[in-house]
Amino acid sequence: MLQEERYDKILEILEEEEYVSVGKLSQTLFVSLPTVRRDLAELEKRELILRSHGGAKKLQSENTVVPFEFRRAVNAKEKKKLCEAALPLISDNQIIFIDASSSAMQLAYLLSSEQNLTVITNSIILCTVLSKRGIKNYCTGGEFQQKSMCFAGEIAENTVSDFNFDIMFFSSHGVSDENVITDTSYKETMLRRRVMGRSKKTVFLCDSSKFGESAPYNLAPLDKLDYIVTDKSDLRLSPECHVKIILT
Numbered sequence: 001m002l003q004e005e006r007y008d009k010i011l012e013i014l015e016e017e018e019y020v021s022v023g024k025l026s027q028t029l030f031v032s033l034p035t036v037r038r039d040l041a042e043l044e045k046r047e048l049i050l051r052s053h054g055g056a057k058k059l060q061s062e063n064t065v066v067p068f069e070f071r072r073a074v075n076a077k078e079k080k081k082l083c084e085a086a087l088p089l090i091s092d093n094q095i096i097f098i099d100a101s102s103s104a105m106q107l108a109y110l111l112s113s114e115q116n117l118t119v120i121t122n123s124i125i126l127c128t129v130l131s132k133r134g135i136k137n138y139c140t141g142g143e144f145q146q147k148s149m150c151f152a153g154e155i156a157e158n159t160v161s162d163f164n165f166d167i168m169f170f171s172s173h174g175v176s177d178e179n180v181i182t183d184t185s186y187k188e189t190m191l192r193r194r195v196m197g198r199s200k201k202t203v204f205l206c207d208s209s210k211f212g213e214s215a216p217y218n219l220a221p222l223d224k225l226d227y228i229v230t231d232k233s234d235l236r237l238s239p240e241c242h243v244k245i246i247l248t
Helices: 003-017 022-029 033-045 068-073 076-089 102-109 124-132 154-160 186-196
Strands: 019-021 049-052 055-058 095-098 118-121 136-139 143-145 150-152 165-170 180-183 199-205 217-221 227-230 244-247
Touching: 003 019, 003 022, 003 033, 003 049, 003 055, 019 022, 022 033, 022 055, 033 049, 033 055, 076 102, 076 199, 076 227, 076 244, 095 102, 102 124, 102 165, 118 124, 124 136, 143 154, 143 186, 150 154, 150 186, 154 186, 165 186, 180 186, 186 199, 186 217
Parallel strands: 095 118, 095 165, 118 136, 165 199, 199 227, 227 244
Antiparallel strands: 019 055, 049 055, 143 150, 180 217
């Protein structure tokens, strides 16, 4: 197993167990104790975990922005399935917004240059991926958010105000028990809110692990969306809610 693959596996284990010992990681990964300790030291340096005596703890993220690299490694297969299920919503020649969430990132790998799409995003990573795939794209610019690897703030909000979007794809930290989309970043929440107001259709990508997760900032209730793409089959929405559910 390569070094970066071990890092991803450690993050996946911590997402499931929240704490894991050096000994258990050594047995699970089939590597020596010193190798595990070096891996944990590197992950802590990247601000992806919290080391503790004899092991590592899950990064506590209820009120803090979790680094993008950590989020990208968590539930990666489920996030890819969400994007595959959302792909048919896109038509040729559309103007699309894709936010900087790790869930929406996979969508960039599924788009084709033959669709003649224009994509606007606040993610540096997405811009790079889209450019390599020959897809026309614009970056919002703005205040750089290091942990999220994206832009937000007033300049980013002014940029998206110049566009009329056919469809918006986004995710967030979680959905509260009151069915409200929540996030840990105020500036990214405000940017998403601005884009929602300029989009004909809004598509929320959310795997089941995010339901019941609350964060400091509210974006919008689920019943204000057009589509929810999820693997959760028992969503409890009001009878008056007209949002369409797409199951993976």
